[in-house]
Amino acid sequence: MSAQGTVGEGGRKLPPTSVRGAARRGVAARPGREAIAAKGWLRAHKWLLLRRLSQLGILALFLAGPWFGLWIVKGNLSSSLTLGVLPLTDPFLLAQQLAAGHWPYREALLGGGIVLAFYLLFGGRLFCSWVCPVNMVTDAAAWLRRRVGLKGGKVPAGSTRYWLLGFVLVAAAATGSLAWEWVNPVSMLHRALIFGFGLAWGIVGGIFLYDLLIAPRGWCGHLCPQGAFYGLLGRVTLVRVSADRRSACNDCMDCFAVCPEPQVIRPALKGVGQDHPLILDGDCTSCGRCVDVCGKDVFRITTRFNRSES
Amino acid sequence: MSDHHTSSQASAQSSAVPSSRRRFLKDAAGVAGGAGLLALGAGLYARQASALPATAIRPPGALAEADFLAACVRCGLCVRDCPYDTLKLARLGDGVATGTPYFEARKIACEMCDDIPCVAACPTGALDHGLKEIGKAKMGLAVLIDQENCLNFLGLRCDVCYRVCPVIDKAITLERIHNPRSDRHAMLLPTVHSEYCTGCGKCEKSCVLPGEAAIKVLPIKLAQGSKAEHYLRGWEEKKAAGESLIGKQVELPVRGLEGKAYGDTRVAPGEGPAAGEGAVPDYKPPFRPGGVDSGWKP
Numbered sequence: 187m188s189a190q191g192t193v194g195e196g197g198r199k200l201p202p203t204s205v206r207g208a209a210r211r212g213v214a215a216r217p218g219r220e221a222i223a224a225k226g227w228l229r230a231h232k233w234l235l236l237r238r239l240s241q242l243g244i245l246a247l248f249l250a251g252p253w254f255g256l257w258i259v260k261g262n263l264s265s266s267l268t269l270g271v272l273p274l275t276d277p278f279l280l281a282q283q284l285a286a287g288h289w290p291y292r293e294a295l296l297g298g299g300i301v302l303a304f305y306l307l308f309g310g311r312l313f314c315s316w317v318c319p320v321n322m323v324t325d326a327a328a329w330l331r332r333r334v335g336l337k338g339g340k341v342p343a344g345s346t347r348y349w350l351l352g353f354v355l356v357a358a359a360a361t362g363s364l365a366w367e368w369v370n371p372v373s374m375l376h377r378a379l380i381f382g383f384g385l386a387w388g389i390v391g392g393i394f395l396y397d398l399l400i401a402p403r404g405w406c407g408h409l410c411p412q413g414a415f416y417g418l419l420g421r422v423t424l425v426r427v428s429a430d431r432r433s434a435c436n437d438c439m440d441c442f443a444v445c446p447e448p449q450v451i452r453p454a455l456k457g458v459g460q461d462h463p464l465i466l467d468g469d470c471t472s473c474g475r476c477v478d479v480c481g482k483d484v485f486r487i488t489t490r491f492n493r494s495e496s
Numbered sequence: 497m498s499d500h501h502t503s504s505q506a507s508a509q510s511s512a513v514p515s516s517r518r519r520f521l522k523d524a525a526g527v528a529g530g531a532g533l534l535a536l537g538a539g540l541y542a543r544q545a546s547a548l549p550a551t552a553i554r555p556p557g558a559l560a561e562a563d564f565l566a567a568c569v570r571c572g573l574c575v576r577d578c579p580y581d582t583l584k585l586a587r588l589g590d591g592v593a594t595g596t597p598y599f600e601a602r603k604i605a606c607e608m609c610d611d612i613p614c615v616a617a618c619p620t621g622a623l624d625h626g627l628k629e630i631g632k633a634k635m636g637l638a639v640l641i642d643q644e645n646c647l648n649f650l651g652l653r654c655d656v657c658y659r660v661c662p663v664i665d666k667a668i669t670l671e672r673i674h675n676p677r678s679d680r681h682a683m684l685l686p687t688v689h690s691e692y693c694t695g696c697g698k699c700e701k702s703c704v705l706p707g708e709a710a711i712k713v714l715p716i717k718l719a720q721g722s723k724a725e726h727y728l729r730g731w732e733e734k735k736a737a738g739e740s741l742i743g744k745q746v747e748l749p750v751r752g753l754e755g756k757a758y759g760d761t762r763v764a765p766g767e768g769p770a771a772g773e774g775a776v777p778d779y780k781p782p783f784r785p786g787g788v789d790s791g792w793k794p
Contacts, residue, residue, distance in 0.1 A: 257576075260576040261573045264595075265619050275619060287566055290567070290620040291620055294621075342527065345524075349530075349532070357535045358566075362562060362565070363593075369594075377570060381572055
């Protein structure tokens with residue numbers, strides 16, 4: 187470890203050219219150090235803090251009722267009613283429901299439409315990084331993995347989640363029920379936080395250990411069919427991250443180290459297969475962590491129509 | 497024919513360099529297989545778990561279980577709008593499909609609210625908004641399942657299940673029958689009528705037995721047999737037709753039972769052919785130590 191550390195010090199002067207190289211040089215263990223030095227701690231954690239605020243705030247809205255009798259939002263992420271008027275329904279659940287052969291009431295369809303429109307506008311996998319409670323679990327696993335210096339692992343192909351999404355819908359059609367919802371860790375964790383856990387701890391702990399010990403970013407980045415569903419929306423979504431100051435990039439690799447979907451950065455940052463600096467890949471969760479950790483302010487959040495570069 | 501051509505071309509290419517198409521197909525097959533296995537596992541688990549435990553009762557207006565499992569998104573809005581905390585969402589390991597609403601009558605029974613807030617709250621139609629009167633709900637069916645421990649069956653006047661029934665005298669009645677044990681008393685047996693029972697579970701909840709209740713609400717499928725359609729019930733047919741379907745019968749007198757209703761052949765000591773006018777000389781009434789009209793007195 188100490189030998190790697192000294193190499194790491196050297197690695198600062200000679201920028202590594204790959205994630206693996208960065209990890210070898212010990213840079214990836216604490217990505218964002220340059221950004222903190224350049225921008226200060228608060229600005230280097232701006233989007234992360236906002237994101238945690240959003241995740242915990244949404245959870246707090248749901249918990250205010252059962253805990254304090256303050257009924258702002260009833261239900262859970264699968265379907266909810268806000269202030270007694272605003273219905274919201276997870277379109278992923280509606281898709282399963284339609285596959286299972288049930289045509290829902292207007293309330294659910296309306297709620298699903300509102301949610302669908304929101305994510306089409308602001309980023310499909312915005313759900314994953316700003317709303318989903320599992321994100322905090324897998325982020326914790328990724329953080330611990332970096333800190334402890336666990337390397338490698340057996341990661342399933344990134345396309346597995348799309349296959350799984352297909353099979354989830356096929357399973358719904360074949361069994362005539364929402365089969366995935368028996369085990370879906372995303373809806374289960376959120377429901378468990380609000381309505382009680384039972385054995386759901388086991389599934390959450392399993393995902394944490396899987397991400398920590400077996401597959402880095404394994405669940406959210408490779409398996410979760412709900413993330414895949416929102417990723418499909420993300421392909422046409424309006425709000426996107428742009429590497430518009432990519433000319434200032436010093437190849438420190440910090441953004442690759444923190445990005446939950448590092449493969450989406452390269453085309454935009456390095457101009458591989460595209461000439462504009464926009465990250466248009468649906469897998470991008472718009473978490474904004476790359477904006478935070480970049481000491482050179484390469485990234486910013488903009489719209490998919492803004493292809494300008496500065 | 498063209499198939500032949502392209503496939504031979506492809507194999508020629510792949511023997512030269514590892515074809516990216518072949519690699520893609522191999523990867524895709526692996527990924528699809530893995531994902532398929534995972535989904536299959538989830539599907540099988542779902543199927544196995546879809547057998548609802550007998551004591552778990554769905555909220556009023558719930559669709560038939562198979563349709564319910566397609567319609568319920570497990571949001572818990574029905575649970576939130578239940579004023580009596582009767583409903584709860586199944587947690588993983590509860591034996592009920594994870595996240596679906598149910599209640600256990602012995603713990604908290606359904607209070608049968610007039611406005612049925614749980615049904616109104618359901619956004620998907622898993623609880624049918626067509627249910628407007630709670631009296632028409634069919635959450636389950638009460639069954640007096642333990643006749644050995646039910647106090648009324650022991651000859652006592654407990655009657656609690658009958659008294660608490662929100663549809664008293666319709667869903668549960670007390671049927672009076674002779675108590676053969678004492679031979680002097682009546683037993684008033686709580687009797688459930690499926691036509692009116694909503695399955696609210698108040699009877700099960702309030703059964704005075706210390707642990708398990710003698711009367712339980714069960715899923716209708718478990719509680720009720722199928723009606724034998726090919727058997728006509730004479731009394732129902734007679735009522736519908738206004739008269740007997742086989743017309744008025746000639747009532748022949750039975751010797752010694754002239755004073756009794758036609759068809760009543762029960763004979764008490766001192767009655768019948770053994771006594772009175774036209775008695776059979778050597779007739780002795782059969783020895784009957786107990787039962788109806790045994791004549792035994794202390």
